[in-house]
Amino acid sequence: MPLFEFTVITKSLSKADLIKTLTRAGNVLLEKGAVIEKVESLGHRDLPYKKIAKQTGDSVYASNYFLFHAHMSSPARLEAKTILRNDLDTVHVEAVLTPTEKPEFECNLEEILKPPAERESVQKLREKQRLCHFTRQLIYKKTEKEWKAIPKSYPIAPPRD
Amino acid sequence: MLRQLSRFSLTPFLHRTVVASSRACSSTSSGSSVVEEQHKASSKCSDDDEPIELSRNPYEKERRKCLLCKTGIELDYKNARLLQQFVSTFSGRVYDRHITGLCDHQQNKLVETIAISRKAGYMPIFVKDPKYVRDPKLFDPLRPLRPHSFA
Structure with missing residues (x-):
């Protein structure tokens, strides 16, 4: 009882x-x-x-x-x-x-304090993550845009010394 | 100064040779045997001098624990004063885990226990009891572990 x-x-x-x-x-x-x-x-x-x-x-x-x-x-x-x-x-x-038996557990504060890239829960999400075609395209376009925004040469040639 | 430095760099080897010579001088009768022993010992030592591999990192930091796990305090629904330290003075709601700094298990238990305590008539439901407003703060809600979501 x-x-x-x-x-x-x-x-x-x-x-x-x-x-x-x-x-x-x-x-x-x-x-x-x-x-x-x-x-x-x-x-x-x-x-x-x-x-x-x-x-x-x-x-x-x-x-x-x-x-x-x-x-x-x-x-x-x-x-x-x-x-x-x-x-x-x-x-x-x-x-x-009143609970008769206490469940065994381990304090996971250390895990919580880690940066997200090192956290196990986030890593699990990343493993399962699958990008659809459009997301992949979006990321590609974004990086392409950024890359193209970097000037390859000066628009006006620098003055000679 | 330079001499000392050079000596320091050679310390283990130098020390051993010095000891051997002193012993040889003190026991002249069986000097040769002592020197042989020392030679044997040094050959053994050369094996021991190889880098040691430890099974674990001795400088590893201790795992940080949350407040309740560290102090070993059990949450009880009758202990309304402790429970109300985790409740906001302004909204009367339970603070989230990014503010309280508790581990997942303890935070879940906290929320459950507060619900029971409110039901059983030990704790006010919509506010924090004004008697306990000036209790010491366990954490600062304006400096959370992670940024607030404001959602």
Whole structure:
């Protein structure tokens, strides 16, 4: 079962109400067959954007953040999330999947900092590149024009010494 | 001065001969054997004097790494303060990789994590949080790695 992190943001509540709300949220998760590993409080914080409490319509600017670490199946996660979102005391609920294995990677900044001619990605493009007849003609004409623009001799002979 | 220069140019050879002579003087009883040994050693050395080929360049520069790879910091959607250092103060949008100077993997991860963080209610969506506007700058958007596209 994958590990999900449920972020629960409540509206501003008294301590007794807060306890009730959190036990309710925990019970919802347990009913959906979750194994709760940890419950964290992230403290009373300013919300990044204004939220509106259900039913009362009060605007919430700062509130309590809670984090539930729960192992559960994906469909159960969706059901639990909808139930928690429809709870009158919550303002915002989101379940985020925590990745179990980190993908192996290598920092390719050195490659990015190279000039384009030495970059591997550009070299690949160049290998695959095929010029059509007209492009080839265009390049030829351009170089020809440049070549012809170079004066072969002085239009007026330089004065003799 | 000139003498010294000439000496320097011949140093390895000269040094060896000097050592041999001193040893011969000190041990007069078995002098001939020592000289023979020295001759053998010198013949061996002549083989060793050939240019050595190294498997890799010892002066090769270390590969430069991006900020997150170098410091080993993991991007987390709950760490909104760090994520907002990669967000423009003026437009509230994520800076591109030619400004942030991150590798491809880290930049992709940054964009994903910021999206999650905004969804989960840790980070404002359209702006950078005014609380964090005065945070230290990790990069200068006016001096990008490559010119801006303005597209």
